[in-house]
Amino acid sequence: MAREFSTVGVVGLGTMGAGIVEVFARNGIDVVAVEISAPALERGRATLKGSTDRAVAKGKLAEADRDALHERVHFAVGLDALHSVDLVIEAVPEHLDLKQRIFAELDRVCPPETILATNTSSLSVTEISVATSRPNQVIGIHFFNPAPVMKLVEVVRTVVTAPEVVADVEALCARLGKVDVTINDRAGFIANALLFGYLNHAVGMFESHYATREDIDAAMKLGCGLPMGPLALMDLIGLDTAYEILDTMYRRGGRDRRHAPVPLLKQMVTAGLLGRKSGRGFYTYERPGSPVVVPDEATPLATESALADGARAIAKVGVVGSGTMATGIIEVFAKAGYEVVSVTRGMEKSAKVCEAVKTSLNKGVVRGKLAEADRDAALGRISWSATLDHLADVDLVVEAVVEELSVKKALFASLDEICKPGVVLATTTSSLPVIDVAMATQRPADVVGLHFFNPAPVMPLVEVVRTIRTSPEATATARAVCAALGKTGVVCGDRSGFIVNALLFPYLNDAVKMLEASYSTADDIDHAMKLGCGYPMGPFELLDVVGLDVSLAIQRELYLELREPGFAPAPLLEHLVTAGYLGRKTRRGFRDHSHR
Ligand SMILES: NC(=O)c1ccc[n+]([C@@H]2O[C@H](COP(=O)([O-])OP(=O)(O)OC[C@H]3O[C@@H](n4cnc5c(N)ncnc54)[C@H](O)[C@@H]3O)[C@@H](O)[C@H]2O)c1
Numbered sequence: 001m002a003r004e005f006s007t008v009g010v011v012g013l014g015t016m017g018a019g020i021v022e023v024f025a026r027n028g029i030d031v032v033a034v035e036i037s038a039p040a041l042e043r044g045r046a047t048l049k050g051s052t053d054r055a056v057a058k059g060k061l062a063e064a065d066r067d068a069l070h071e072r073v074h075f076a077v078g079l080d081a082l083h084s085v086d087l088v089i090e091a092v093p094e095h096l097d098l099k100q101r102i103f104a105e106l107d108r109v110c111p112p113e114t115i116l117a118t119n120t121s122s123l124s125v126t127e128i129s130v131a132t133s134r135p136n137q138v139i140g141i142h143f144f145n146p147a148p149v150m151k152l153v154e155v156v157r158t159v160v161t162a163p164e165v166v167a168d169v170e171a172l173c174a175r176l177g178k179v180d181v182t183i184n185d186r187a188g189f190i191a192n193a194l195l196f197g198y199l200n201h202a203v204g205m206f207e208s209h210y211a212t213r214e215d216i217d218a219a220m221k222l223g224c225g226l227p228m229g230p231l232a233l234m235d236l237i238g239l240d241t242a243y244e245i246l247d248t249m250y251r252r253g254g255r256d257r258r259h260a261p262v263p264l265l266k267q268m269v270t271a272g273l274l275g276r277k278s279g280r281g282f283y284t285y286e287r288p289g290s291p292v293v294v295p296d297e298a299t300p301l302a303t304e305s306a307l308a309d310g311a312r313a314i315a316k317v318g319v320v321g322s323g324t325m326a327t328g329i330i331e332v333f334a335k336a337g338y339e340v341v342s343v344t345r346g347m348e349k350s351a352k353v354c355e356a357v358k359t360s361l362n363k364g365v366v367r368g369k370l371a372e373a374d375r376d377a378a379l380g381r382i383s384w385s386a387t388l389d390h391l392a393d394v395d396l397v398v399e400a401v402v403e404e405l406s407v408k409k410a411l412f413a414s415l416d417e418i419c420k421p422g423v424v425l426a427t428t429t430s431s432l433p434v435i436d437v438a439m440a441t442q443r444p445a446d447v448v449g450l451h452f453f454n455p456a457p458v459m460p461l462v463e464v465v466r467t468i469r470t471s472p473e474a475t476a477t478a479r480a481v482c483a484a485l486g487k488t489g490v491v492c493g494d495r496s497g498f499i500v501n502a503l504l505f506p507y508l509n510d511a512v513k514m515l516e517a518s519y520s521t522a523d524d525i526d527h528a529m530k531l532g533c534g535y536p537m538g539p540f541e542l543l544d545v546v547g548l549d550v551s552l553a554i555q556r557e558l559y560l561e562l563r564e565p566g567f568a569p570a571p572l573l574e575h576l577v578t579a580g581y582l583g584r585k586t587r588r589g590f591r592d593h594s595h596r
Pocket residue numbers: 011012013014015016017034035036040090091092093094102119120121122142143144145236237238241245277
């Protein structure tokens with residue numbers, strides 16, 4: 001029989017604590033909610049009230065249930081109020097000495113059978129436990145932010161946590177409607193160990209002006225389907241908390257430079273820019289604690305002003321190539337009303353591309369997303385050619401040929417001879433340096449990257465890559481074209497992986513390393529990222545879809561260019577590729593897909 005928890009204590013009612021109180025009280029459990037001072041207690045009470053009022057307003061909680069919820073919570077200053085609870089969850093700031101002091105005090109105040117839990121994200125639960133006389137009753141219960149919403153709980157057992165304590169806490173998680181993964185005590189557990197290197201890297205991109213905060217966040221939301229971008233997430237977590245988590249992970253987790261907090265973070269924390277909770281972090285919020293972003297001096301002007309930035313008028317577009325990307329890009333431009341010249345290496349290929357575009361447009365008609373007349377108009381705007389000479393009068397060329405530098409360079413040299421002056425020449429490369437392609441022409445100022453995502457007609461993101469030679473006008477033109485296509489164009493520098501792949505693949509590689517180290521299973525890691533962070537797919541699901549060979553190639557490029565030791569491809573990934581386990585396409589990758 002699992003132990004009954006009728007009263008629990010929560011210590012610290014900040015970002016996490018207030019949410020944890022709500023989780024328990026919503027599930028019929030009495031809560032003693034404790035803070036360090038009366039003003040802090042009032043803040044915690046106000047957070048709980050704000051959150052439950054929002055739930056009522058959204059129709060997710062009945063008024064009577066909200067009132068009953070509040071009646072279950074007893075607020076108090078000081079730990080003495082916890083003298084008769086069954087379980088305590090501590091959620092004070094991420095400092096080991098503070099947590100150890102609190103646990104020593106809890107050990108004194110609470111009855112001997114009370115379970116003492118910490119919500120720490122990165123500190124050693126074992127080190128916290130030894131501050132008490134009952135380390136076997138100390139455990140980590142790591143909730144995710146916002147606690148009432150996120151389904152995952154990481155249950156962290158130390159080498160001395162009693163098995164029945166683990167079982168009781170697992171049963172409690174189920175009662176709370178949470179999904180738990182039980183793991184050992186390692187810095188960052190599953191989710192944060194995979195998340196924080198990525199978050200810190202994104203902050204580094206912002207600090208180095210590689211891309212704007214809006215573009216970094218839009219790239220990860222639209223390119224990967226994440227619920228929020230990394231900088232908005234940092235603001236939600238709290239920059240002070242994020243700093244402490246990174247710092248602890250750096251020190252506990254083998255001094256991986258990727259966890260060394262980016263200097264800007266420390267500066268922001270010192271300046272009191274803590275994120276949502278202080279009303280200002282990477283973004284500015286309506287008021288402290290509000291989720292509503294308001295414009296500030298860094299907010300970009302609306303895209304309509306692109307013309308004012310010198311964007312050139314584009315009416316006719318050439319698309320070179322006959323693969324998946326070229327086909328999708330032709331469709332996207334034609335549907336958006338551009339006149340399109342498709343150039344392939346032979347009329348046979350042209351016929352195939354034409355068929356593929358027709359099939360795709362027809363699907364749109366069948367699904368009711370495209371009128372027949374619009375399909376016919378789009379097809380009517382495309383002309384099919386097997387010679388580059390037909391690009392003499394286009395305003396923009398998008399190259400989507402094979403991913404080989406020599407081929408692309410030769411093509412750009414030809415385009416340079418054929419195209420009229422002022423044309424923007426764009427490459428869709430996902431891994432080659434755009435500057436190499438640009439320097440194959442006499443007009444590098446007009447060359448940009450336009451990195452579409454697959455399938456181009458569906459994916460809303462385009463990375464606009466500007467090299468050190470790209471002119472502001474060419475960049476403005478590319479961005480305006482993206483907007484006209486109904487896509488979000490994010491501008492970034494010419495570095496391996498641009499924004500999305502540079503942030504995504506090291507995270508996937510880290511997941512493989514975690515699996516390789518037998519810290520957790522592929523299923524639990526996938527669960528943790530989906531239920532703890534709201535990712536649409538777990539890392540192993542995604543790797544099997546993308547292809548392990550493709551992923552390895554991208555990771556190798558990143559490692560070669562950035563020389564970051566932490567980017568070295570996971571040996572397990574290399575072995576699976578060598579063995580021919582490439583993912584869904586070979587029916588076997590991290591998982592066996594043969595029966596599906
Ligand atoms: N922020 C996140 O997204 C997140 C997610 C999961 C876990 N965590 C972990 O949760 C814990 C709390 O983080 P947070 O972001 O909620 O911090 P926070 O700074 O928002 O809140 C901490 C609260 O603890 C209170 N406090 C400080 N000393 C206290 C004491 N002696 N007694 C009682 N209360 C005290 C503070 O007044 C404050 O309200 C940390 O261990 C953190 O790593 C944070």
